[in-house]
Amino acid sequence: MSGAKSNWSEVGYLLAEGEIRLLRQDNKAALDSFLKALNTAMLVGYGRVMSDCLYNISRAAENLS
Numbered sequence: 001m002s003g004a005k006s007n008w009s010e011v012g013y014l015l016a017e018g019e020i021r022l023l024r025q026d027n028k029a030a031l032d033s034f035l036k037a038l039n040t041a042m043l044v045g046y047g048r049v050m051s052d053c054l055y056n057i058s059r060a061a062e063n064l065s
Contacts, residue, residue, distance in 0.1 A: 007044045011037050015049075018056055031060040 018033035038053035 007040055008046070011040050011044075011046060011049055011053075014040065015052065015056065018060065022056075022060060025063075027060045027063050031057060031064070034060055 014033045014037035018030045018037065021027075021030035021033060034053055034056045038050060038057065041049040041053055
């Protein structure tokens with residue numbers, strides 16, 4: 001059970017890190033954080049979080065040139 005908690009907290013951390021990077025307008029780093037969060041969520045099967053990751057990936061990718 002501790003492994004699931006670890007994965008859940010890792011996804012939450014990566015999403016929060018990506019949000020902070022978006023606020024700082026560091027879109028490449030934010031995109032990297034969101035992709036890592038999506039990868040972890042997919043490995044564990046967190047469906048609701050996967051949609052959050054995809055939404056945030058689209059937000060970060062909007063401003064990439």
